[in-house]
Amino acid sequence: MKTLQKVSHFLSNYTSLVVIAIAVVTFLCPVIMQWVNFTLFVDPVSNKFTWQSIIIGIIMFSMGLTLTKEDFHILAQRPFDICIGAIAQYLIMPFLAFAISRVLQLPDAIALGLILVGCCPGGVSSNIMSYLCGGDVAFSVGMTTVSTLLSPVATPLLVSFLASGTQITINGIPMFISIIETVILPVALGFILNYFLGKKALFMEFQKIMPGIAVLGLACVVGGVISSQGSNFFRSGVIIFLAVLLHNGLGYLLGYLAGSVTGMNYSKRKTISIEVGMQNAGLATNLATTTAQFASAPQAAIICAVSCVWHSISGTLLAGLFAWRDKHKEKKVSTNPVKA
Numbered sequence: 001m002k003t004l005q006k007v008s009h010f011l012s013n014y015t016s017l018v019v020i021a022i023a024v025v026t027f028l029c030p031v032i033m034q035w036v037n038f039t040l041f042v043d044p045v046s047n048k049f050t051w052q053s054i055i056i057g058i059i060m061f062s063m064g065l066t067l068t069k070e071d072f073h074i075l076a077q078r079p080f081d082i083c084i085g086a087i088a089q090y091l092i093m094p095f096l097a098f099a100i101s102r103v104l105q106l107p108d109a110i111a112l113g114l115i116l117v118g119c120c121p122g123g124v125s126s127n128i129m130s131y132l133c134g135g136d137v138a139f140s141v142g143m144t145t146v147s148t149l150l151s152p153v154a155t156p157l158l159v160s161f162l163a164s165g166t167q168i169t170i171n172g173i174p175m176f177i178s179i180i181e182t183v184i185l186p187v188a189l190g191f192i193l194n195y196f197l198g199k200k201a202l203f204m205e206f207q208k209i210m211p212g213i214a215v216l217g218l219a220c221v222v223g224g225v226i227s228s229q230g231s232n233f234f235r236s237g238v239i240i241f242l243a244v245l246l247h248n249g250l251g252y253l254l255g256y257l258a259g260s261v262t263g264m265n266y267s268k269r270k271t272i273s274i275e276v277g278m279q280n281a282g283l284a285t286n287l288a289t290t291t292a293q294f295a296s297a298p299q300a301a302i303i304c305a306v307s308c309v310w311h312s313i314s315g316t317l318l319a320g321l322f323a324w325r326d327k328h329k330e331k332k333v334s335t336n337p338v339k340a
Contacts, residue, residue, distance in 0.1 A: 001205050008212025015125060015215050016313040022219035023309055026226045036224025037289065043177070048290040052224050053178075055217045056286045057186040062210040063124045063144070064190020068198065071145060074138050081268065085143040088258040088276050090154050093118040093251050098162045100246050104239060112163050112170075113300030114243050117284045117307045119158040121147035121183075124214060126278040129315045133322035135271035143275045148187060151283075152179040174291045182286060218308065221282045225289060225305035232302055240303050244310050252277035252318060270322050278315045281307035 011018055026033045036055070039048045075082055097118030101111035122144045130140035147154075156172030156179075163170045197203040255276025259269035281304055288294045288301040 001209070004212075005205070005208045008209045011212035011215040012128060015128075015218070016309075016316050018215055019219045019222055019309050019312050022223045023226055026223040027230045030227040030230055033220065033223035033227040036220055037228050043181075048292070049181075050224075050290055052221055052286050053182050053290055055220050056182045056282055059124060059214045059217045059282060060148075060183050061186040061190045062214040063148070064187035064192075065194050065207050065210055066127075066141070067145065067187070067191045067194060069195065071138075071141055075142050075146065078139070078142065081139055081264070082142050082146055084258065084262050084264075085139070085272055085275060086146050086150065088255055088272060089122055089143065089147045090119075090150070090158065092254045092258065092276050093247070093279060094158045094162055096250055096254065097247055100243055100250075104243055104246075106239065106243060107299065109297035109299035110240060110243065110303050112159075112294075112297050113284070113288060113303035114247060114307075115162045116159055116288060116300060117279050117281050117304055118247065119155045119162070120280045120284045120287075121151040121155070122275045123278040123280045123282075123311060123315075125218075125312060125315060126274050128211070129274045129278065129319040130271045132316075133270050133274070133319040134267065134326055135274065135322070136267045137271075139268055140271045140275055143272070147275075148183060148280075152176050152184060155179060169293065171293055174293060175287055178287055178291055179283070183283060218282050218312070221285050222305050222308045225285055225301050225308075228289075229298060229302050229305070232299065240299075240306055241310075244303060244306050248277055248307070248311055248314050251279075252314075274315060274318060277318070278311050279307065281305075281311055 022033075036052050037050055039050050040054075041049050043049060094115065095118075097114045100106075101114055106114065124144065127137065127140045127144055129135075131137050153176070156175040159175065160170045160172045193203075194207075252273050256269050256273035258276070259272040264272065285301060285304040285308055288297075288304045294300055
């Protein structure tokens with residue numbers, strides 16, 4: 001168990017490198033990750049349930065295992081912060097994706113994928129990034145929790161609304177059901193187990209290996225898309241990469257500004273910046289590849305997968321930049337103390 005925990009710690013510290021490594025290996029040898037896309041069954045509303053769906057469920061289950069009663073008490077005690085965070089999450093990224101797709105005149109399928117990423121809740125790894133940069137971790141967990149709980153309604157509604165300008169018809173019901181199956185139920189199961197077993201020594205040891213499993217899961221989701229769409233990655237041109245960079249980077253910036261405008265302190269501003277900019281692109285990838293209505297837009301899955309990889313890299317870089325800036329300021333203050 002100790003060895004597994006050390007491996008998990010390593011994977012958590014080098015998330016972006018692990019995801020990139022799996023992506024490169026899969027691009028060179030696609031057959032390695034073909035299993036991720038195998039269909040297990042098709043439910044009544046035409047959602048494919050694949051191994052990828054199982055993996056997303058495991059990732060969200062790992063999030064549920066971190067939730068406690070105290071986290072929900074924090075939500076109740078800080079309604080203003082959480083409300084601002086949720087509004088920023090579901091206004092900035094969805095409408096930013098729509099604006100970028102119009103400005104860059106993205107093809108319908110690529111625009112749909114970017115909008116889908118923008119309408120998903122915050123990524124689970126954003127909590128780790130907030131911790132690494134000295135942000136408000138409780139606020140981060142609260143934002144991720146609320147945006148995730150709102151996602152079954154918010155994500156389908158926003159995608160349906162913002163994608164109405166494309167030639168691809170979107171029905172929110174399949175997305176709603178898919179998010180319930182792969183997000184809400186696993187999170188709820190994880191929370192329930194943590195509630196009843198959270199103080200058991202063996203269970204606490206088990207919890208420590210889940211972050212690493214979540215990282216491997218994210219890498220497998222990206223690998224699954226590359227195995228099926230890898231040949232189209234570079235055929236789509238630099239436009240996909242430009243759109244992802246703009247969406248993610250402006251998300252960080254506008255998230256930080258939202259915190260400034262609403263009077264949040266520096267710690268909270270760092271947190272809301274990371275929470276808004278880092279999306280659950282793994283969920284977006286799963287929706288784009290398993291929901292039947294996206295079958296006519298395979299490039300939507302490609303931009304979701306690129307977002308998966310880049311958000312992990314950029315989140316790590318931003319957290320490191322915040323941490324470096326704080327240490328630099330502390331060092332400057334210590335070497336130049338204010339005279340009484």
